[in-house]
Amino acid sequence: MKLFELRSFGDDGLTMTERGDPSPCLGEVIVKMKFASINFRDFMIAKGFYNPNLSLPLIPLSCGSGEVVAIGNDVVDLKVGDDVTSVFWQDWNNTQQTRLVSTGSDAAGVLTEYAVLPMSAVLPMPEHLSHAEASTLPCAAVTAWTCIQAASIKAGDTVLLQGTGGVSIFGLQIAKALGANVIITSSSDDKLDRAKALGADQTINYKDNPDWGHEAFKLSGSGVNVVIEIGGGGTFEQSIFALCNGGHISLIGALSGIKAEVNLLQMVGKNINTHGITVGTKEDHQAMNEFFIKHDIHPIIDQEMNFNQGAEAIMGIASDNHMGKIVVNIDS
Ligand SMILES: NC(=O)c1ccc[n+]([C@@H]2O[C@H](COP(=O)([O-])OP(=O)(O)OC[C@H]3O[C@@H](n4cnc5c(N)ncnc54)[C@H](OP(=O)(O)O)[C@@H]3O)[C@@H](O)[C@H]2O)c1
Numbered sequence: 001m002k003l004f005e006l007r008s009f010g011d012d013g014l015t016m017t018e019r020g021d022p023s024p025c026l027g028e029v030i031v032k033m034k035f036a037s038i039n040f041r042d043f044m045i046a047k048g049f050y051n052p053n054l055s056l057p058l059i060p061l062s063c064g065s066g067e068v069v070a071i072g073n074d075v076v077d078l079k080v081g082d083d084v085t086s087v088f089w090q091d092w093n094n095t096q097q098t099r100l101v102s103t104g105s106d107a108a109g110v111l112t113e114y115a116v117l118p119m120s121a122v123l124p125m126p127e128h129l130s131h132a133e134a135s136t137l138p139c140a141a142v143t144a145w146t147c148i149q150a151a152s153i154k155a156g157d158t159v160l161l162q163g164t165g166g167v168s169i170f171g172l173q174i175a176k177a178l179g180a181n182v183i184i185t186s187s188s189d190d191k192l193d194r195a196k197a198l199g200a201d202q203t204i205n206y207k208d209n210p211d212w213g214h215e216a217f218k219l220s221g222s223g224v225n226v227v228i229e230i231g232g233g234g235t236f237e238q239s240i241f242a243l244c245n246g247g248h249i250s251l252i253g254a255l256s257g258i259k260a261e262v263n264l265l266q267m268v269g270k271n272i273n274t275h276g277i278t279v280g281t282k283e284d285h286q287a288m289n290e291f292f293i294k295h296d297i298h299p300i301i302d303q304e305m306n307f308n309q310g311a312e313a314i315m316g317i318a319s320d321n322h323m324g325k326i327v328v329n330i331d332s
Pocket of ligand 1: 038039040041139140143162163164165166167168185186187188191206230231234235251252253254255256277278279280317318320321322324
């Protein structure tokens with residue numbers, strides 16, 4: 001089988017290679033992968049920024065979809081022929097709180113013709129989606145779902161989204177399906193126009209308007225109910241400005257720095273809730289799948305790349321040329 005391996009950290013550490021086809025051990029399934037998708041984390045892993053102590057070589061990518069082609073003797077809930085997606089955390093569910101092993105980082109990932117996954121790391125694919133669409137769900141969509149759930153967003157609330165990458169565009173789709181108002185920021189007017197076409201109510205160019213937090217507060221009337229915080233250090237203060245009293249920050253990323261200087265009294269004065277989020281549990285993923293089916297939500301795919309462009313797809317995500325998701329066609 002063909003696969004990619006991360007053999008060393010840095011710009012040139014990813015290599016396409018060949019190995020013998022795998023067979024399943026107890027508790028495992030073999031998935032013939034059809035599509036995989038890229039998250040910013042995959043770039044950080046490849047560069048060695050995410051966890052420099054990861055064991056290499058590693059098959060990259062947490063997110064993919066395909067068809068089950070073999071199962072271990074004790075696997076009962078899945079059968080050969082099932083269309084499935086990977087699950088981000090292989091050992092995190094509502095009854096087991098350990099959460100140590102994530103696909104494509106602590107365990108082998110899915111940028112491979114045949115992925116070996118524990119049965120805990122596989123879920124049926126939502127039937128209304130193509131394989132390309134379904135491959136985008138396990139990290140970015142589940143994270144956006146968990147962020148919005150943490151703030152109990154309902155119709156009429158306002159959600160503030162930073163940038164137009166994978167998580168934020170899923171946040172837009174979920175928030176609109178809930179009947180919420182969406183304000184989205186971007187460094188690109190063209191991307192903001194596209195976000196409007198997807199349903200965003202109000203937009204702010206954060207490059208042209210560095211005080212976008214106060215602008216979002218004004219646009220929302222009395223402050224936004226939740227910010228999905230992808231920027232971290234460089235954006236956190238503006239997020240506080242944007243929030244209403246009792247608002248929520250769902251903190252997931254640190255694209256603009258891991259340390260923030262904040263006025264804690266502003267957080268106290270506004271009764272702000274801050275939630276650290278690490279994607280979500282398998283049950284969160286299942287609940288999100290049901291929501292996507294109910295509301296007929298289809299992920300926004302910006303770029304589809306061939307298998308032999310796998311390394312380019314991973315390293316290219318940091319150039320921010322995409323809106324929504326980048327996928328790799330493994331059959332190509
Ligand atoms: N904790 C978790 O569970 C979790 C899960 C998923 C992702 N994350 C993190 O969340 C972040 C986004 O992930 P992703 O996969 O959605 O990334 P992505 O698809 O690569 O999106 C990146 C986009 O973020 C926007 N951006 C970059 N710097 C910004 C800034 N200073 N202010 C506002 N927007 C900015 C840009 O949008 P424009 O081009 O429109 O300006 C850029 O295109 C990453 O840090 C990732 O590691 C965390």
